[in-house]
Amino acid sequence: MSTRTLFLLPGDGIGPEAMAEVVKIIDHMNTDAAAGFVTDTGLVGGSAYDAHGAAISDADMAKAMAADAVLFGAVGGPKWDDVPYEARPEAGLLRLRKDMQLFANLRPAICYPALSAASSLKPELVEGLDILIVRELTGGVYFGEPKEIIDLGNGQKRGIDTQVYDTYEIERIAGVAFELARTRSNRVCSMEKRNVMKSGVLWNQVVTATHKDKYSDVQLDHMLADAGGMQLVRQPKQFDVIVTDNLFGDMLSDVASMLTGSLGMLPSASLGAPDATTGKRKAMYEPVHGSAPDIAGRGIANPIAMIASFAMCLRYSFNMIAEANRLEKAIANVLDQGIRTGDIMAPGARQVGTTEMGDAILAEF
Amino acid sequence: MSTRTLFLLPGDGIGPEAMAEVVKIIDHMNTDAAAGFVTDTGLVGGSAYDAHGAAISDADMAKAMAADAVLFGAVGGPKWDDVPYEARPEAGLLRLRKDMQLFANLRPAICYPALSAASSLKPELVEGLDILIVRELTGGVYFGEPKEIIDLGNGQKRGIDTQVYDTYEIERIAGVAFELARTRSNRVCSMEKRNVMKSGVLWNQVVTATHKDKYSDVQLDHMLADAGGMQLVRQPKQFDVIVTDNLFGDMLSDVASMLTGSLGMLPSASLGAPDATTGKRKAMYEPVHGSAPDIAGRGIANPIAMIASFAMCLRYSFNMIAEANRLEKAIANVLDQGIRTGDIMAPGARQVGTTEMGDAILAEF
Ligand SMILES: CC(C)[C@H](C(=O)O)[C@@H](O)C(=O)O
Ligand SMILES: CC(C)[C@H](C(=O)O)[C@@H](O)C(=O)O
Numbered sequence: 071m072s073t074r075t076l077f078l079l080p081g082d083g084i085g086p087e088a089m090a091e092v093v094k095i096i097d098h099m100n101t102d103a104a105a106g107f108v109t110d111t112g113l114v115g116g117s118a119y120d121a122h123g124a125a126i127s128d129a130d131m132a133k134a135m136a137a138d139a140v141l142f143g144a145v146g147g148p149k150w151d152d153v154p155y156e157a158r159p160e161a162g163l164l165r166l167r168k169d170m171q172l173f174a175n176l177r178p179a180i181c182y183p184a185l186s187a188a189s190s191l192k193p194e195l196v197e198g199l200d201i202l203i204v205r206e207l208t209g210g211v212y213f214g215e216p217k218e219i220i221d222l223g224n225g226q227k228r229g230i231d232t233q234v235y236d237t238y239e240i241e242r243i244a245g246v247a248f249e250l251a252r253t254r255s256n257r258v259c260s261m262e263k264r265n266v267m268k269s270g271v272l273w274n275q276v277v278t279a280t281h282k283d284k285y286s287d288v289q290l291d292h293m294l295a296d297a298g299g300m301q302l303v304r305q306p307k308q309f310d311v312i313v314t315d316n317l318f319g320d321m322l323s324d325v326a327s328m329l330t331g332s333l334g335m336l337p338s339a340s341l342g343a344p345d346a347t348t349g350k351r352k353a354m355y356e357p358v359h360g361s362a363p364d365i366a367g368r369g370i371a372n373p374i375a376m377i378a379s380f381a382m383c384l385r386y387s388f389n390m391i392a393e394a395n396r397l398e399k400a401i402a403n404v405l406d407q408g409i410r411t412g413d414i415m416a417p418g419a420r421q422v423g424t425t426e427m428g429d430a431i432l433a434e435f
Numbered sequence: 436m437s438t439r440t441l442f443l444l445p446g447d448g449i450g451p452e453a454m455a456e457v458v459k460i461i462d463h464m465n466t467d468a469a470a471g472f473v474t475d476t477g478l479v480g481g482s483a484y485d486a487h488g489a490a491i492s493d494a495d496m497a498k499a500m501a502a503d504a505v506l507f508g509a510v511g512g513p514k515w516d517d518v519p520y521e522a523r524p525e526a527g528l529l530r531l532r533k534d535m536q537l538f539a540n541l542r543p544a545i546c547y548p549a550l551s552a553a554s555s556l557k558p559e560l561v562e563g564l565d566i567l568i569v570r571e572l573t574g575g576v577y578f579g580e581p582k583e584i585i586d587l588g589n590g591q592k593r594g595i596d597t598q599v600y601d602t603y604e605i606e607r608i609a610g611v612a613f614e615l616a617r618t619r620s621n622r623v624c625s626m627e628k629r630n631v632m633k634s635g636v637l638w639n640q641v642v643t644a645t646h647k648d649k650y651s652d653v654q655l656d657h658m659l660a661d662a663g664g665m666q667l668v669r670q671p672k673q674f675d676v677i678v679t680d681n682l683f684g685d686m687l688s689d690v691a692s693m694l695t696g697s698l699g700m701l702p703s704a705s706l707g708a709p710d711a712t713t714g715k716r717k718a719m720y721e722p723v724h725g726s727a728p729d730i731a732g733r734g735i736a737n738p739i740a741m742i743a744s745f746a747m748c749l750r751y752s753f754n755m756i757a758e759a760n761r762l763e764k765a766i767a768n769v770l771d772q773g774i775r776t777g778d779i780m781a782p783g784a785r786q787v788g789t790t791e792m793g794d795a796i797l798a799e800f
Binding site: 146155190211212214217218225228231232234236237238263265266269270271272273297299300302304305318320321327328329333 | 511520523525529555556557560576577579582583584587590591592593594595596597598599600601602603628630631632633634635636637638660661662664665667668669670682683685686687689690692693694698
């Protein structure tokens with residue numbers, strides 16, 4: 071049995087509580103199926119700042135780079151609202167994405183049948199919803215330079231951020247979206263603001279050319295990102311795979327996640343390019359939700375997004391497809407049984423805490 | 436009776452049809468109440484390109500600058516998909532905003548009671564919804580330089596856009612939001628991505644300082660723009676006034692408009708600063724919807740957003756508050772009577788075309 075190395079970065083707030091439930095599943099897979107997972111744990115976000123004065127230490131960064139996969143919890147909280155910009159909790163997350171070159175962020179927005187009534191949308195609009203947002207994660211306005219605040223004198227300052235996209239960056243994320251579409255309903259919708267942004271014009275051209283060159287079997291549509299936000303709310307089931315840039319992906323995936331009624335339950339995968347010789351890709355898996363400082367430490371957080379992120383890890387980093395499917399099925403079963411954490415509590419359901427939810431899923435797994 | 440000059444830019448697609456219904460109301464006000472409106476009409480968008488090779492001519496631009504208010508229909512359509520970037524239909528709209536310095540874009544998202552069932556959200560979440568999005572309109576990534584596509588050689592290009600905000604730009608839009616909040620529920624929520632963008636850091640600081648200096652009687656909250664998009668879908672009624680930058684405002688107002696079930700019915704006002712001597716502000720009024728080329732010329736477009744934009748014009752440019760209220764009431768009454776254009780048709784209602792809808796509103800006015 072080969073060794074599979076996992077680097078755990080539980081982070082702040084509810085991150086550690088959610089991660090503990092994944093650790094139970096990992097231990098179980100090692101004991102029960104000799105899965106050979108070897109884990110190490112580091113610090114990220116506010117907890118790293120408290121320990122090292124940085125949102126992630128170089129030593130932990132090196133471990134993340136070396137691991138087969140990183141599991142990431144959540145970062146941030148009011149305690150660190152006033153730390154210097156360069157050391158703010160999010161800087162740890164952004165450094166991981168950038169240094170590991172995790173350019174492809176996969177954010178499924180699925181509606182668990184047991185939760186369709188929890189959506190703020192009418193149930194018929196979201197029942198069976200299964201969208202995959204493919205967000206570019208290492209470019210755009212997140213990382214472009216100049217990015218600064220200049221003092222202009224006279225009490226005036228100037229804040230500057232730069233959106234930059236090169237052809238190859240657009241090509242490779244489009245490729246990921248088209249490949250994934252082929253495993254699903256074979257449709258990609260690309261979103262940008264080409265009517266206002268030059269990077270949007272280039273985005274549109276490169277996606278179109280990539281499609282023509284290599285993926286003309288996939289159906290491709292283009293939509294302006296603002297119209298896309300609208301359409302996500304109007305008729306979300308029209309979409310299969312959505313491919314978009316870093317900032318639009320941030321906005322659109324948050325809107326999409328809210329449609330599902332499963333906010334706090336959605337996982338994500340951030341993937342690098344396959345290594346030219348080994349074929350391995352660097353990868354990090356994290357819940358879409360944040361650190362929820364208001365409920366941290368009380369044992370009531372919903373661990374499902376973190377567990378579902380581990381299912382994505384099984385699928386994308388270790389090609390353990392059967393196990394990934396089984397874990398996702400276990401989550402759906404537990405929801406069908408009416409077992410709920412407080413955030414997704416419904417009349418007639420049984421309310422449990424973080425640990426019981428983890429145990430229930432493990433029992434079904 | 437003073438003269439009130441209006442410059443009409445009907446534009447493309449359904450723009451002219453919708454504008455014709457406003458002209459009826461203007462004529463009625465002139466005849467019936469000696470309102471003294473003097474109108475002139477110009478070309479913008481694709482129709483201006485066809486006539487002049489530019490999305491707005493300098494002559495029409497000069498008329499827009501000189502008028503008391505501009506009424507704008509809509510621009511764009513597949514016919515002009517391949518015109519050069521600088522002459523694309525949207526360029527006319529962007530030049531109007533920029534040259535007239537219309538920095539404050541007011542986008543109300545209200546849910547007409549008669550239409551609450553038409554929202555994709557559950558009715559109880561949107562009934563009585565009344566949000567005002569105050570979007571900065573002359574700065575940010577829409578206009579910052581550099582904005583270009585560079586050829587890097589080797590088949591690689593680089594698309595660049597620049598997000599720029601100066602202190603004074605943030606101060607003045609925040610001022611507009613706080614002033615308007617005082618006439619409503621006295622709450623402002625400011626949205627940016629300060630965790631990723633330096634312009635967001637400055638935005639947050641300046642809004643906070645403006646609040647402390649001059650508007651501490653107004654309740655101020657801050658929200659990250661992605662979380663804001665989520666919350667708009669989750670619980671829209673938590674918001675009163677939202678203030679945000681040009682690009683986030685574009686995205687968030689489209690999401691918000693969709694919540695109301697009244698898409699195609701929402702107006703907007705774009706205002707400049709009051710003139711130091713006359714106190715007058717340049718202004719343009721336009722529907723939030725687009726040019727809908729698919730239904731153009733068939734007499735079925737919904738003119739309500741255009742008419743409601745004229746109501747905003749009466750209110751903000753001419754201080755004709757009673758008339759504005761009466762016109763808005765007329766729209767609501769017609770909806771209550773079950774009169775509908777095709778886009779908002781509902782079981783049991785009576786379907787009418789553009790002209791009949793305009794006539795029905797005029798009859799109630
Ligand atoms: C925490 C923050 C930096 C991050 C982002 O903006 O990418 C988050 O919103 C996300 O979507 O993963
Ligand atoms: C047509 C387009 C340039 C415009 C914008 O992006 O501002 C539109 O979407 C809007 O919101 O008014």
